[in-house]
Every structure is written in C-alpha cells, then in structure tokens.
Amino acid sequence: MTEQETVTAALLVIGEEILSGRTQDENIAYIAGSLDRIGIALSEVRIVPDGIAEISGAVNSLRQQFNYVLTTGGIGPTHDDVTTDAIASALARPVVEDDPRAIEAMRECFPGKELGPGLRRMARLPEGAELVPNPLSGAPGYMIDNVVVMAGVPLIMRTMMDNVVRRLDTGTRVSSRCIRVDAVEGEVAQTLADLQAAHPKVRIGSYPFFEESGYGTHVVFRSKDVDLIDNAARALRGALETSGTRYAEVSASAEG
C-alpha cells in the first residue's frame, strides 16, 4: 500500500449557546465521523461566539493550516446570524443579496409563502458560493474556496454534511482497531510505550473507561495500513497473554 497524502480539515462551530453552557453540542461527533469515513483527518475544532471578527479571524487562521474548513451555525434569518458576512470578510468577497438559486430553493419549500426580509436574509451569499442543498427548510449552505458553510440545527446540518462528503477531495481512510484490556492504564503503560516504540507507523492511543460492568483501558490502533495495525495488535495480544492480562477485541473499522 502506498501512502497517500493526508487530507486535513478543521471544524469551526459558531455557537454562543454552546459557550454559555446552555446547549450541548451535537454536531462535532457527526462531522468527525463523516470525515473519518472518507479519509479526511479532522485536525482541530474551534467553538467561537456569533461575532464577525471572531468567525473571520478563525476562518482565516484555519484555512491556511488545513485543506478544508467546515463551519456550522449562524446562517439563519435573524440579526445574530452573521456567518455569511464573516466568511465574505475573511475571503474578501462581496455579499450578493437575493441569490436566485437560494430564493428558488426556499420558494420550493414554502410554496405560495411571501419571502420577507428574514427569509431573504438566508439568500445572502458570498459571491462565488456553490450551494449545499437543504431539503428540510430550503435555505442553503454553501461551499466557497476551501470553506464549507452549514446550518447549526443538527437535523439540517446532517442532511448538508451527507451531501458535502460526496463533494470533498478524499484521502486514504485511516483504519482503526480497538482492544479492551481488563487493567487500569498504569498497569499497561510500559507495555504500551514499548509497543508504540516498536510500531512507530501505528498511532496507539490509550483511553481509560469506567463502566458499571468494570473498568479498564481501551487501546486504539490507527493507521492507513491495516497490515501494520494487525501486526501491532498481535504484539499486544502476545504481551497481554504473557502477563496473564485479560482482553477482548472491541471493534474493527473498514479497511483503508
């Protein structure tokens, strides 16, 4: 297997309600999982308030570091929805009012309904935006340069993300395997350190868990090369059997 270039992304969550503790985020895990499945490495997440300076500053910092920047939130009809102005400012593009494609999409969703200033606010798009459809309420997300702009309402974000994953340049998928070890992290720390040193091309993560059924350590192997994962996992099983430590295979994800 030849190593392909890694495709990276950052996620910018625009959400004052998350920063104030009012709302529990529901979007990060869905987007992280969607990107992981198409071989894009989500490399950073930022959550910022609904302010033009905060959003455009973060977009410009992130889009220079990563292949894609995805955003959620702030594209609704109200005064506190300022994402489009922030994206336009970050990309130095003008904002186009009443984008005809967006107006048409909203008319199809609300036949016969007059589009007042609130709804028309959702047809303001940075010049050059390609639409991401929103079958639930019409008002679109969009892609522009390497930035993907989606709604914050989880139900709508998911339909947009499911569309977006088909339009991004994908990389080689990172495969993973998880072994549940019936020992606390401290007891297997040296074993895992030796294992990581012997398998430098596999990323070996260690995550303690505490459940009603017991506690222990999830050891997660991640690599683009399934064979390398298999080798490292075999070595861990051998070491655990030698020391008489119980373990179980938890899951295996698709191949790279």
Place this chain on the structure above:
Amino acid sequence: MTEQETVTAALLVIGEEILSGRTQDENIAYIAGSLDRIGIALSEVRIVPDGIAEISGAVNSLRQQFNYVLTTGGIGPTHDDVTTDAIASALARPVVEDDPRAIEAMRECFPGKELGPGLRRMARLPEGAELVPNPLSGAPGYMIDNVVVMAGVPLIMRTMMDNVVRRLDTGTRVSSRCIRVDAVEGEVAQTLADLQAAHPKVRIGSYPFFEESGYGTHVVFRSKDVDLIDNAARALRGALETSGTRYAEVSASAEG
C-alpha cells in the same frame, strides 16, 4: 449596577478520540456551565490532538487572549499523555519528576501499592504547579500561571472543576432569560432585529427548535444587568402580543 470588568476563559480539549469521531465530548457543557455560574465568560473552545506542538501552540495563543486557559485530557500514565510536557514547553518551565505532593496523593488512594513508572508519570509536573486534588484516583490536576490543567475522564474532570471554580478570580455573573416563541425564526426576525437595536446592552440570541411538541424559536437575553433584561423581555412580550404570536417564559437564571 456598575459594570465590572469581564473575566474571560478559553477551554482546550486535548482529545484525539473526539477528533476521530470515536468519542462524544461530555466535558465542554459542564465546564461552560460552571464558568457561567461564577461570572467567567467562556470565549473560545479548541479541540486538538494529543501532540506537544499542537497543545503548546494552542495554549500560548489562548493564554495571551484570555484571562484563563483550562485544559482537559492528556495527563494520564501512558505514552500518549503529553499535556504536561506541552504545558511546560509553552510556559518555558522545567518538568519536575516525582513531585512529592502528587506521590503522596496517589499513595493515599492506593495504600500499599507500588508506584510503577506508569503511575509515577502522573507525578511529573511543570515547576511551580499548584495541585488540583483528584479524590477519585489520586493523580492530580494543577494550576500554573493562568493555565488550569484537568483530567479528561468526565467523572474526574468534574471533581477537579468543582475545586477549581473556588480558586479562580470571578466576574459579575451574566444573567439570562429565555422566552419560547411559537413562530419560526423568519417570522420574528425583524421584530428581534428592532429589539436588538433598541436594547444594545442586552445580547439577544435566537435559536430555532424542532421538537415533537412543535417548533419555534427560543429567544435568549443575556446581560450582567437584570433590569436591562427585564426591559428587553417586556418589549418583546409587547410586540408578540400586538402581532398575536403565542409565547411562554422558559427559564430565568440567577441574578448578577
């Protein structure tokens, strides 16, 4: 009421398992709510992988912008726990091995148990760190300069955060009030824009919701001055009654 200076904080979540979509974050909302209750404005959250460069870069960027930086994760016993090295690097401090306070705390939690290299890794602290106790498993968090370092395991993080809130410089609490409006955002957008313009010292947020019982808009008023919130909320109720739009008071938080 005189306006006090705002105390700000950023949260840095160190969590490769969240970026890969394997784990749903459970810490952000708890920390956001805890800070909100003591009048500290959580102003940005970042999630980065378990890498020294990524962590120290984020810490140094955030601690210059905000009064406090809180971190979660990466202080366990295994090779992929590199937060302490990253914090020491960011603050240009040496790492002290076998901090006697940390060793003592772990011995109390595990009487008679030998502290091997794994557990002792959790007694490595940047020079000058003040401990944050961990009654569940001994291994402490710590505070150093304006950085607060906590565990990533939610149960342990919560006990640490409950201790930390008593040790931070607090600000004037931001009060909030939420009114549930039985109309989609687009229908009240102009009303809310006018309201925000007339009440510039109250932050008026609009959050659409879709529940089995119906859909509509949560309007959230936030300010350090409860009287200003009351005035803005009264003005909204008046406007809604004039237009015949149904609404209900949802909640009111403590006073500032």
